[in-house]
Amino acid sequence: MFHFKLALDSLRKNKESYLPFLLAGGVAVALNFLVQLLIYSSGVRHLEIAADIVRLLLILGQVIIALLSLVITIYTYSFLKKGKEKEFGLYSILGMKKSDLIKISLIQQLLSFSITIVTGLVSGFVFAKLMILLLVKMVGGQTFGLELSSPAIWTTVAFFLVVFLLLTIIDVFAVAKTKPIDLMRAKQKGASAPKNRWLFFLCGAIALIWGYTLSLTVSSPLQAVNQFFLAVLLVAVATYLLFIAASTLILKSLQKNDRYYYQSKHFITVSNMLFRMKQNAVGLASIALLTTMTLVVTVTTASMFFGKADLVSKMFPRDVTVSVSNNALSKKQVEDLVAKAGLTISKEYSQTTTEPIRMALNDSQKLVPTEFANQQNERNVQFMSLADYRALTGAKVQLTSNQVLAYTRNGKALNQSSVSFAGQKYTIKKNLTSIKGMPAATADTTPAYVFVLPTEADLHSVTKLLFKADSNPMQTSYYFNVAGSDKQQERLYEVLQDKESDNVTFQLRFMTQKVMSALYGGFFFIGILFSIAFILATGLMIYYKQISEGKADRAQFEILQKVGMSEHEIKKTIRSQIIWLFGLPIAVSLIHLSFAMPMINKLLLAFSVPLTDAVYIVMATTILLMVLIYFIIYKITSHTYFRQVTGFN
Amino acid sequence: MPLLTVDHLKKEYKSKRSSQKVLALKDVDFQVEEGEFIAIMGESGSGKSTLLNCIATLDKPTAGHILLKDADLSQLKDKDLAAFRRDHLGFVFQNFNLLDTLTVQDNIYLPLVLAKNTKGKEKKLLTLAQQLGIADLLHKYPYELSGGQQQRVAIGRALITKPELLLCDEPTGALDSKNAEDILKLFSDCHENGQTILMVTHSSLSASHAGRVLFIKDGTVFHQLYRGDKSDQEMLVAINDAMTNLLGGQA
Incomplete structure (x- = not known):
């Protein structure tokens, strides 16, 4: 009981950093649950001929989302961890044993696990149902069967149990390995300058080229079906590695360019980005992958929908x-x-x-x-x-x-x-x-x-x-x-x-x-559901990222203000930093998409869907819509961030 | 004409919770001539930091004027303040306030970059670095340095723009006595090179390096002490005497 009280107390005290973490966790659970619900839904089962490809795409989506959830959860947890370690250091100095600390950590994990699971499951289900209502109204046709299925719930719960277990293990390691005084100082330790990682860069480049080549050289629809998963996995891994390695390489080379670097508008941005890149890279890569996923799903489903409409008229x-x-x-x-x-x-x-x-x-x-x-x-x-x-x-x-x-x-x-x-x-x-x-x-x-x-x-x-x-x-x-x-x-x-x-x-x-719109309407519906969920999750993630980093950046901007950086210049610096954060993932996802097109094209042909002009219109609309949504999030984010780091309004 | 004129300065704070006003500076009046090294002494809460913030344009006085040469700081527009700070003032803080994301070299360049005045920066840096004894630390990061080294870098950053007035807020507060002594020696050297320095401190040892010491209590200049031809040691004794006698033995 004593441990429970301490654990709860710590949660309450660190509310500010815990809430965003729980929010991110909840969104991750909701996303996973949504996909699980779809996989087991009668709506997908009743798609008849297209059911197999939908299943394939959904399972693929599940793998990617699971991977992303893991990364996002660990990433957001790392912000929390520092504050928590400091607290543990204090407890330890006050005379608590390591086993007590681990007990507290376990209780905390259990608490946050229950909170995220419950909110995630409920909000995921409610979101899905609401979207169905909305989309059935929009697209027309019969309702899409989606019911609360126990395998969907259990798979989601089991997956997040593993994720939180992993977080606990990270905690246990941190507690077991370090001395109290180190735990106390955890928060003050400055990140060290990132080093060039040529190995990461090399592996990333190879994976990227391999993945792109698979897509560009795919010759038959059958081959596309077989290799799609491998290509996606390669590109996903490459994205992470390259964001980590290439970002540092590029920024370091920018730093070497005196005329570029020693300008007030680049100076702080470049050196700041370089330092935060270790964390930024993982976040940005995740965002880029989410964005790519959104585009691919939209293009595929839109092709199905419009391809068939086109086919009917022909x-x-x-x-x-x-x-x-x-x-x-x-x-x-x-x-x-x-x-x-x-x-x-x-x-x-x-x-x-x-x-x-x-x-x-x-x-x-x-x-x-x-x-x-x-x-x-x-x-x-x-x-x-x-x-x-x-x-x-x-x-x-x-x-x-x-x-x-x-x-x-x-x-x-x-x-x-x-x-x-x-x-x-x-x-x-x-x-x-x-x-x-x-x-x-x-x-x-x-x-x-x-x-x-x-x-x-x-x-x-x-x-x-x-x-x-x-x-x-x-x-x-x-x-x-x-x-x-x-x-x-x-x-x-x-x-x-x-x-x-x-x-x-x-x-x-x-x-x-009539038959086709029932069939492909359902398919299109899944695509839209997916895209909206992805776009929202991505937006939340960027927002979260900026806000959690804003806290850390505050001291820095205070110094800059004292040394003579004007409000206007600070605004400009912040703007260019945030533009990078928003622009880079979108740019990367567009490149990914263009390289993926040949494979998507073949994949669709495997299910007798031609790529029509309408698809490109949908694609452009999706991109525009995404940019618009991101722009709104960007505006909110930069406003909040600016207030956070400067204290001005 | 004095370099800095503080003319009947008054500063009130309104606390957020109550309507009651807190008087930080009642009536401060003094002048600083070019080339002077002045220490402002006072207990915590005496208003010395508020005074420094007002001179540094980080805070606005409620009444009275501060003139740097003939520019009235209270007349400056908000958007010009930052530019004014970096063009005319140099800052040294108690906790160094270096940017951890910049190398030593870039930390020192920072005011030049902000002022878009990077021409010939290498030469300026080289002279300063030798003077401050940090020539072999230029490519390190602040978190790799000791406190004393960090403060030297901070002084480098403050001096690279050749400011008319160097403002120091407890510059030795976070240092051990050996490093503190070295830093104070540096200030004395700068002073001998003609640099005007205004230092806020509550350490009589720090103040003993100054040419003139102003004592602040309850928001006014209570007393001032000129060095004359006293040595540092004699100055220290004089300061301590003044503190004991004038400030009621609180030191």
Whole structure:
């Protein structure tokens, strides 16, 4: 009881330094809990096809966040430790045994652990629920299933138990190793000038180059999935090492440059930064990683969301597509079905091609029908006659015999001048960039070719060789817009579903869009949730960092004032210091992001999502938003910091 | 014309909690001629630090004037104060107040850098460093030095701008007697080179190096003592006598 009282007393006395620590700890718990909740949520489970990549990203996020939490907690604790050690020194001089001190430390850790866990779990859950409410309103669609799950709670609690155990071990070491008089002096000990750390620099540089190279040289989506984690880990480690080593190297070289260094606006900033770099580096690297994480998550999820929207518009030149083979339905019958659903048709047209056939493109540019193509050379191929092509597009192209027009979707156009199929070699007269009226994308990501053959006879001979003999491979697709209510569109879906068979397939933009926005809306939601949590955590961290350092800087600015630094100059110095602190991580994260883009691109392709222009708009918006939020935090921070170090207003 | 004129200076403090005013300086009136070495003595709470802060422009008088040559310090605008301090005044503090993040050399350069007057700084530093006996410490950091060495660096920082007036606040307060003696010897040397020095202290030993000693009690100049042709030892005896007689035997 006596120990408990002392522990509580010390907490109360060091309130000023404990509160920010508890705050940072609480935020870390909340973040971890949030991710855990998502991993185990029914919302993610119900994402169906995308569930795996979401899981992968979430688990990756969890690893990074766990790492960051550990760093942040130990870092913020180090500020606290000095004051605490002094107190322990006093107790020790007053006659307490080391075992008593350790007991007190244990009780303190237990107290702060309980406080952070409870506040973190509660605020994490409340935050998640609130964000869901808000985002469901914004994005629309059904609610996102997120429930309080015990594995999520236990994992979070267990992780932070380990973290706090680590802090206790640090305490025990400090107590056990030192003499009381050293503990007393812990707070006064000035940090010594940092040394150049070439080894750190070298390792960091190697890790960075390795990580960047992995991203730049990734060749296939599959490889991207496999190497993404390694690349992220390498870059994360490199960021920490380089911030520690390179910052010192750069600042020292700036110090050597007389003309730069001996200017009032650089003098104090540079020497100050150099000294605080040991602590600053870890903090700044963490901030840079958080920022990068935010950007990557936003870009990935935005790509998913907008990529699909883009895909839908490419897949549907009109609201409805009905494809019919073997004259199973006439045009009139299709129109009747639409009328039955109570909808009116407009802008109708049709197109005639063969059904798609799966072929493999081998090394000698020969297309061979196949059932088992590998990922690299599989192609979906369709054929159409020149007459049908002209009827569809109104183009006045001529083809001589053995000449074809080629049109490629979902991939790079054929780059050779000729291609062989059905035992015949054809010269490619032109690689078409589009065929008017034909969808510019298909639902899957396999590259697809359409070849326009010169005559009906050519078409006939090709289909005879490639398709089964007993069926007519030609299919006619009807494209049209419909006007009517959502209910009527749903009716149309049911009506067409009744007619669906081997010979009749159909697609409705309305329904596809609905399914996709449910799917990718959930995904986008997770991304936004993540980004907001990250941005907030980062802001808090910068704020915390400045405030905790402000206390230490106060004496210094007092001296500077006495020696003749004006309020204006102090303001300027503080500003440039804080600008560095804010600007550097953002700059680094932008560089990281640009190097990560190739890999992200491939990663998205693995889940059949192309990178569209909309993504860059989202990216720019995110960056702007982030800068804006940071600017606000910067303003608040510099104001508070300035008041703290100078005592002016 | 005197270098420094303190003209009926009065300073009141309002305490934060109560409306009651505390009178720190009642009526202080004295002059300092160029080249003088003056010590201001008084007990804790006598107002000597307040006086120094007012002269140093760190604090504003309630009434009265302080003139440095013909510039009235109370007329200076807030934004010009810092520039005035670094151009005309040098400071030596009891606890040195060196910046731990700067090397000895950079600590001494600091006022020059702030004044954007770094031309020929190396030469100025070299002369000073030799004079102060810190030439081989220039690339060390303050926390690597002893108290006496730190105070030498602080004096270097105060003198590098060639200030018209060197203000010292208990410069030997944190030093042992050997180091204190060395530092006082340094002040005497500077004084002989023509430096005007105003030192606040409660140590009669420190004051015994000065050419004139002002005694402050209850916010006024109570008594002053001229060295004349006394040696340091005789001066010390005279100061101690004055303290015993005039200040009621509190020393």
